[in-house]
Amino acid sequence: MSAVANPTRAAREDTPRSPQAGAPVVRLHDVHKSFGALKVLDGVSLDVGPGEVAAIIGQSGSGKSTALRCINALETIQQGTIHVCGHAIHDPQLDRRALRRDVGIVFQSYNLFPHLTAEQNIMLAPTCVKGMTKAQARELAREVLSHVGLAEKAEHYPEQLSGGQQQRVAIARSLAMRPKLMLFDEVTSALDPQLTGEVLKVMENLAREGMTMILVTHEMAFARKVASKVVYMHRGRVWETGTGAMLDDPQTPELRAFIGNGL
Template identity: 70%
Template sequence: MSQPLPSSAAPVVSLRDVHKSFGSLKVLDGVSFEVPRGEVMAIIGRSGSGKSTALRCIDRLETIESGEIIVCGHRVSDPKLPLRALRLDVGIVFQSYNLFPHLTIEENICLAPVTVKGKRRAEARETARRVLGQVGLGDKLDSYPEQLSGGQQQRAAIARSLAMEPQVMLFDEVTSALDPELTGEVLRVIEQLAAGGMTMVMVTHEMGFARRVADRIVFMHQGKVWETGPAGILDAPETAELRQFVGSGL
């Protein structure tokens, strides 16, 4: 497990009293947490608890009504923030792979480094080879997405984010569409990233994985951070809500 830096170090991700509604539905109700560099945070909770919305707000895929979000020194809650600068530092992987079907895996991975970061194509190809090797897909450079299994496509999506060399990676239920065998291969890749010191925030329903890999667990309930602490809170919850959640096996 990666070792978090001392608390005096500036956090890579910081949410302070964040509020967000969709119409009359309050989704985030004063959410606050911090993620130090090199730490892995797992956000858990029932469907509708606000966990995926919190993650999407970190990358400004959703805007907040009040509060403050700072990520890699970027004030995400500032409407004037250049999103390109933020997304150079933040990688996000969803449950849907979002790979371009008409491009090879190598071309999918090279696209953003060339068009966004201005890398030379030869350098981008070298990066693609490196990150695909990192996720165990070194032999799939010339394959098209439809030729890969769901687990391989998800690993390719992770490689595509890694190619941008982000400071922090966000994972939103990346295994929810996969069967158990494919889930295992994706989680192994994320575990290797954690061992390498990558700062990560992941929304997950994989409790065993969260126990094993996360430095800190955030349990969200009714739009609030209900309980937070090291992975041990899953074995000894302080609140009835987390006790019920863990006991239900969700």
């Protein structure tokens, strides 16, 4: 690993602080994850504070999406600790149901139920998980659909919506759970430029409103403009981290090559 990246990484591998006001919403400390003999995360440490937007960038296979899935307990880790919204993700006794109430995640695939309208897709979790009445959930669904600019699409089925609109419904569905943290895993990678712009606008508005977010993305312009923290991952490690300005002045040859490839 480059000598320039070492000090940044070492500085982040300190002992986790006790929970306190203003403490990180997300803290990964020396996280290791393997799939069989394949090492995917190799000692990842990262903090994300309240209201921060962290953009994770890097080549395919660098561990970006795996890190995101570990944060939401969709993957288990072999070593290290992860604390998210007061939940110890590494604890075998983790209450996953409680975690899902605090953390929303949106994937590249929209995962909408095709036989339900946009409104019904959003109502499902509030009624099943939070015990809302259908009337309460319907009012909430209309509210979050309006928030993502789709109030008029409430009665539309997924097949009647564009890819960008479906992705915005997926975001609205997560927002309906009133999460403390939102995770986005390459949510625009399957969209054309115009539809990508629709989705990024919604995410930019969420950032402006103070939502804590971690996003895996290839949208470098968006990372420069919106992210308060950019994390470049390489070979399963946090290789370089900083503000969006680091994309204009990379300190490691690996990040220079990554940006130079137009990624």
